[in-house]
Amino acid sequence: VPVYLFQTTVPTPFIPFTVLQKRAAAGVMVTASHNPKWDNGYKVYWGNGAQILSPHDKNIQGAILENLEPQDGAFDVPDPNHELLSNPWEEINSKYFTKLPIYNEKKMNSSLQCSVVYTAMHGVGCPYVVQSWAAAGFDPKKLVIVEEQKDPDPEFSTVDFPNPEEGASALDLSFQKADSCGAKYILANDPDADRLGVAQKQNNAWKILNGNEIGALLGWWLLKCFKAKSPDYPLNKVHLLASTVSSKILNTIAKKEGVNFTETLTGFKHMGNQSDKLLKADDAVLFAYEEAIGFMCGTEVLDKDGVSAVAVIGELIAYLETKKMDLTDQLKNIYKNYGYHFTLNSYYLCYDPAVTDMIFERIRHFSSGSEEASYPSSVCGGKYKVVGVRDLTTGYDDTKADKKATLPVSKSSHMITFWLDNGVVITLRTSGTEPKIKYYTEFCAPPENDDWKAVETELAEIVKQVVQELFQPDLNKLTPKPL
16 A cells, blocks of 8 residues: 655645645644643544544444554564655645735735744644735745744643643743734744634733634635636535634524535544545535634645645735725724624633543533433523523534434534524534533624623623533532633
């Protein structure tokens, strides 16, 4: 079996890209992604360039369990001159940067005035982001690197958690560098460079954009650019995607602009495979995202890609600069046009799976205490009625006529969504890779509701009470997300 083996560190997006370019049967990336230094793992892609789904995952697991004793020579380093082994780096590295989703005129990008600080978070991203920046036509001097974090370091020596999603605690050195050089923006990859964090300086303070805010900006931008470049393309064949725990802002934009929106289960394995199906139907997929700062811009990589996302957000920054605007200005314009979508997401740590199961079983039998499902009919002491419940662990969905969920069901994890009578959506779920119980909440206000502060206040109060009512963090000894 011919094997393409990279002989140096590469970003995770290079693997699905290579699978498609080389028409490989599968791809494997050894990475712990954004997890702490003591973790390790790997990602597997199928021949369509997307992460594996069932039954492939179960079949691989079965093969592992049947071969627990390593074969002779399994740990020997292969001969680099073996006839079945080749290094695709030069070809792939060259091709990848010719296929970035670039829309601006090079002159616009080369005229970017503001500086941008970039951190690789002790990972592999730096040399590739530098190339991505240059390929889009930006002045290399405008990309200022956090030197202490630019090289791969398995100890992650300057951060406790090498994940831009953790916020300020992961970006201390980036803030210092940006303040010292006068940069307006910070762009941060996670160690395997498939995620992208963004921060903007405003009013002498740093605002860290969350994944939903970045997703709204990128989705709006890529749709705008596509419509300008392909004005005759039928909009009913254009698609935006997001995971079910992400903001509904893309759905709102899609409805108003006449394109399609598809919601999938959490994780890019679902969005990648759904995108593959749409492409095979000759449709156009512009963008997919999940709130955990994962963004798929275009379809050259059917997975989240923090390297191409740097070029795309850079183009948006350059475009807005010509309008004397910045990212948060444009975010406000999006909300004015499509309605304010305010999200509050966080998690608790729970190291005992039995306690996690008990919390969710209590929610499923909240009203009766019997074996028959009886979810909460109201929250916040009865102030808000629950008008819809979807449980993707059991397959129950009372928003459907037959009470059956249309999204795939997984009994191996917990995920319950509640719709309230004031327009708030709440999803509670467990993490597939970490000991976390997560909550995702969103208030989708109509465009005519311009009292955004009231929207934020109301959602914050709902979250505070719902967490206490359903998670019972003190009783269950849950640890809140570190500040």
